[in-house]
Amino acid sequence: MRGFSTNAIHAGQEPDPTTGAVIVPIHASSTFAQDGVGGLRNGYEYSRSANPTRTALQECLAALEGGRHGFAFGSGMGASDVLLRVLLRPGDHIVIPHDAYGGTFRLVDKVLTQWGIEYSTADLGDVHALRAALRPTTKVVWCETPTNPLLGIADIAAVAEASHAGGAKLVVDNTFASPYLQTPLALGADVVLHSTTKYVGGHSDVVGGALVTSDDEVAEQIRFTQNSVGSVPGPFDTWLTLRGAKTLAVRMERHSDNAERVAEMLGAHPAVSQVLYPGLATHPGHEVAAKQMRRFGGMVSFRVAAGREAALAVCAGTELFTLAESLGGVESLIEHPAAMTHASVAGSALEVPDDLVRLSVGIEDVDDLLEDLRGALGRL
Incomplete structure (x- = not known):
């Protein structure tokens, strides 16, 4: 198994087969020539659906988090929105941290509740408090660790066990830790979220988000929903994020x-x-x-x-x-x-x-x- 920095520099980033370029090119094309009607060349047809620069970033992020599937988004909130569309339906319930990031709270409290989603808050540092917050309709436990801005810590393995026992999937916002410091999938999380604007990009020059999972069914739903709503990053933003990940x-x-x-x-x-x-x-x-x-x-x-x-x-x-x-x-x-x-x-x-x-x-x-x-x- 390759080490973290080796993956950060090489995963999804082999030299370009045509030119030998060591750095992944910025594929600033909105559309791709097809080899006959419906004959996609290496799976590319339109950049909303897939773009080679984005593919490189997604493969890199998946490798860093130890997951099978990575998805890059135009922002962390864009990633959050798509994921919650995938995991929740009207009448479902979500548990969020009692000190959640303000943007996450706003999305859940001001947007999702209008579509029949219910939520509770809990101190996820206390597994007993989490168990008390779970309902028969709970489908998602949304965890931040460390939390923003109070730096609270949740035991990911314990939260995963409690979530799964209650029939819910565990999502971990890993933005504060970054995949270098913490890999939630290895501890039982179902999906990992990042605002790649932050540590992954690392230079305050690009906005982006990401989801990583090893759940094949969830991954397929994310892929379909992301393409359907168009929540994707542009190739230059993707390239900047990939450059940041290397260091x-x-x-x-x-x-x-x-x-x-x-x-x-x-x-x-x-x-x-x-x-x-x-x-x-x-x-x-x-x-x-x-x-x-x-x-x-x-x-x-x-x-x-x-x-x-x-x-x-x-x-x-x-x-x-x-x-x-x-x-x-x-x-x-x-x-x-x-x-x-x-x-x-x-x-x-x-x-x-x-x-x-x-x-x-x-x-x-x-x-x-x-x-x-x-x-x-x-x-x-």
Whole structure:
């Protein structure tokens, strides 16, 4: 079996048979010549249905997650939408995390409920809470681990066992961990989701999403539905994502190195009341994370002791940490989830603390990042 970085560089990416090009070309063609009526050349006819550049990315992502089938989408939410169309029908029930990503909550709460889908929230870090949330109509358990933005940890194997015992499929949003740090399919998940905009792409220059599964029936339904609704990425976006995937392993090591130092510094700072990072021994999910993750990743959240206005001041007071949404790029970002990425959950059971700050720790020199954060906190 090939190693992770070997797959990232080579899976689906053999040199072009015609030209010998080492890098997969950008196949910017909307249509493909057929060898007679209905005679598709290597399975390609129209780029909504399949494109050679997209095929290369999909094969790469499937290899990285240890799955048989990979699908690339125009965004992570596009991937989520197609998957839930496949797995749910009117009258079905889905369990989502009690601290789910705001976009996932919005899709379920504002869109799917209009089509007769019901949902409950549960702390998936507590398997007993999950079992209590399951219903006879539950068809999907939607898991994030680590969660966004509270960095909660769920035991994927235990959640998979409970989900399957209840007759539900387990979907794991693996965006925060990336396939380098965690492979949910090996732990019992049925489908893995990524916003490839984040760590897989890694350079804040492309939006995309992905699904990976080894379930042949689900894969065929995803393929049909994706083609039917047209939720596909363009060839250039696909190529950028594939380029990013090649360096995922080395980037995730540096992200993790830097985040560990940042979390340690924040934990000792008097202006910080709590640090949320699964790499800390004090994190309630630390032991589970250490069991199922290679490292603990580049995302760190913390609460500012002086409250909301102080948290906003920290977000506005950094120089190297850019005030911006999204995450997973080589550059460090800072944001206020309650007012930015998670504004859609305001007033709901999923509302996040207004003194919370979320960091996407990049791969800059860590001493510079520490100095930047100390300066912002010191000005409070």
